Amino acid sequence: MKYLSSAVMAAALMMAGAAQAADTQAPAKAGAGVKPLALRKVMQGLDADMQAIAGGIAREDWPMIAKLAPRIAEHPQPPAAEQKRVLSFLGKDAEKFEHYDEQTHHAAEELHEAATRADGKGVIAAYATIQTLCLGCHQSFRKPIVTHFYGQR
């Protein structure tokens, strides 16, 4: 990556964002009778907020983004019992999973600060960081979690 120009980097980040979107748009089919994790609802909320923020960037609506960023940073948590099930399934990888969550929180705070300053480039950089974290966590953890808790994919 360090050999790439920043324009190429930006394009790569946008593609990462597109890949994330394409990946998450495919509805995960829960096996018949499997109750979805509360985590899935949390994710659907993040997805909606990220899409609204992308729309806000296009319209340079920094106040709207400043309002939405805390919803990413302070997203709801699944109930404690579910968190325990997920983390104990992940075992030694639980720390890495939680790290992705923490990093997302920090990047959303940066997004909030940049939007408050009406710093468009800062907003885009923070947005790209968040999407890269969404993608990173999904690439590492989505498949094993869906396979384990829903019994498929």
Ligand code: HEC
């Ligand atoms: C800490 C790890 C982690 C992070 C960070 C993360 N996700 Fe997820 N995401 C998951 C897991 C695990 C699933 C699968 C949950 C399930 O199917 O029950 C998932 C599933 C999804 C889904 C599919 C939901 C569905 O209806 O099947 C969407 C959309 C999504 N995430 C969006 C996002 C967005 C947007 C971000 C970044 C703002 C994000 N996620 C960050 C772990 C993460």
